[in-house]
Amino acid sequence: MxxxxxxxxxxxxxxxxxxxxxxxxxxxxxxxxxxxxxxxxxxxxxxxxxxxxxxxxxxxxxxxxxxxxxxxxxxxxxxxxxxxxxxxxxxxxxxxxxDLQKLLDDSAVGNDDQMEWENYHSLDTIYDWIDKECAAHDYLECGVIGKSYEGREIKSIKLSKRPGNKAIFLEGNIHAMEWISSATVTFLLNQLINSEDPEMQRLSEEYDWIVVPMVNPDGFVYTHEVERLWRKNRRPNGYSNTTGDCYGIDMNRNFGYHWGGAGWNIDEPCDHWFGGDEPNTEVEILSLQNFVNSFEDGYIRSYLAFHAYGQYVLLPYGHSNTEFPPNYDQMKRIAAAFSDAAADVYGSVFTYGASGLLNYVVSGAAKDWAYGVKNVPFTCTVELRDKGTYGFFLPSNQITEVGTEVTAGLKALVNKAAEEGIYN
Missing domain, CATH: 3.30.70.340 (Metallocarboxypeptidase-like)
Incomplete structure (x- = not known):
């Protein structure tokens, strides 16, 4: 974020x-x-x-x-x-x-021959793994929800083992530089598919899981090949400054729900937080929204967007620090379950509450659109490790730890949400 x-x-x-x-x-x-x-x-x-x-x-x-x-x-x-x-x-x-470069080298792509969670990986390796898992399991329905501005596929995976389940939606890497996001989302997906943990297998039986691990493939590739510090997508946005044309929209500022109302430099086209001249302008965002819209109302009951960093579970709303959702207290109880369970693993403390209250006021985020427009009763942004020591450049030797603590948090979150009636 x-x-x-x-x-x-x-x-x-x-x-x-x-x-x-x-x-x-x-x-x-x-x-x-x-x-x-x-x-x-x-x-x-x-x-x-x-x-x-x-x-x-x-x-x-x-x-x-x-x-x-x-x-x-x-x-x-x-x-x-x-x-x-x-x-x-x-x-x-x-x-x-x-020495920032040394830190970047420590979090650079390692062994990219096959997918694992000790190293960060390229888009091709992530997508190859998705394709192999889809070919190996008949309960996975995989597709392409759209293409990016530069023509790269935006892939989706739906895990469904029985009819009549309600669904949980996981979204990753809308911000290009946040590599731990897609690493964590794919870690969770791998746990749902391949883990022998009885609890994870129960969750994979009792709920459908819809996963879009890479919302911003153009920006992600750009961080690997050109500029590690890039955040936005890669569409020329029609503006320029003394250095030339300006590129990209912050896609987590481009959703239409309360778009443009608040946020640092969201109206500065050459800054990394530019939310666009209008809402819902980016092909990647429209593809994501159309994909969510393709499911019947009431089917998706939880929407989790994974970001870095700060260790938060951020709830609606982002556009205000005085306005809260009708079921805010319920959502806080669910977020607290995630926080408590995640902390039990390695001691990582996740603060929870409305993003406009805890973090900062900003408009146009995915979680607010999913709650305010699609009426998904529990939505959140999970800000992963850490609290600033490494920030966006978390070393790859922490990927598995992050995945493990988030898996524990996710189990508790889903069980508490079920207890609260979210999946009824």
């Missing part, structure tokens, strides 16, 4: 990459540092919003207000200037990463 704000001198680096041809060397971040800054007053917040006037940085979080920590990426030439800026304003900070 939170992502990279590209500014000034680093923009040419990224924009050159955006126009690159296949095979061109990807952008690198050798000796770039990641700073954690704590903002405790409105005055400091306003100064941070103007930081690009003095220092060249990437800002990893949407700038929403004081009382929060924010993460900045700075190149080696600008570290002294950033230190002076922060010290002058008496902003408390620490350097949490000394």
């Amino acid at each position: 939170k992502l990279v704000f590209l500014l000034i001198a680093l923009v040419p680096l990224v924009m050159v990459a955006a126009k690159s041809t296949p095979g061109r060397m990807a952008a690198r971040y050798d000796n770039f540092a990641v700073y954690k800054v704590d903002i405790d007053t409105d005055e400091k917040m306003e100064e941070l919003k103007k930081i690009h006037e003095r220092v060249t940085v990437h800002i990893l979080n949407e700038l929403m207000g004081p009382g929060r920590s924010y993460y900045l990426i700075v190149g080696p030439l600008f570290r002294r200037a950033l230190d002076r800026f922060l010290n002058f304003l008496e902003i408390v900070y620490e350097v949490v990463v000394d």
Whole structure:
């Protein structure tokens, strides 16, 4: 959800990459540092919003207000200037990463010959695994819900072992750089298909599972081949700046439910949070919506969108911090079950509640569309590990741990939702 704000001198680096041809060397971040800054007053917040006037940085979080920590990426030439800026304003900070490229290398694609969950994988490997599983199991119905702007398939999997079940929908990687999202969604799908755990097999018998693990294939491929810090899709959005044409829409700001009402820089076409000139403009989003619309009303009873990072279970609504769904208390009880069970595995604490209240106010998200338009009675965004140490660049050696704790949380969530009558 939170992502990279590209500014000034680093923009040419990224924009050159955006126009690159296949095979061109990807952008690198050798000796770039990641700073954690704590903002405790409105005055400091306003100064941070103007930081690009003095220092060249990437800002990893949407700038929403004081009382929060924010993460900045700075190149080696600008570290002294950033230190002076922060010290002058008496902003408390620490350097949490000394060499961003080393961290990126640690989370890069490893052995890509076959699908497993010790490494991140390319789109081709993920899709090959899906195809093989679909060919091996007659209870899987697999298809293509549409194609991306650049013509890549958006694949879906429906697991159904008996008629009359209600369905749970899992969605991944709407934001390109959040690799742990599709890794976790495919981990969960693998558990439902291949796990010998009796509880997972029961859940695969008693519920239908509809999975779209890769909503943003163009952006995902771009993060592998050109720019690891990319968030949006890859459609030219009709705007330009001094560096050239601007690309992409933040697709989790493009859904029509309360679109455009709130959010950091959602109306800035060359920023990574641009929600589009109108709602529902992106072919990937329209394909996802049409796919959901293809099922009869009342069939999909839970919709879970997986993102990084922060360890949250974010409930509707995102567009307000004073308006809440009619069954908000019920949804909080279900989210609490996920949080408690996930924490029992490795101690990872997931905070739960309305996203507009806990995280920040932003409009046009998938979970709000699923709740507000499709009337799915439990929807959420699960923000996966971690709380900022690695952020979007979680090392691959944590994939299995994330999958394991989320599997535990998912079991508890579904069982609590059933107890609450969500699947009636």
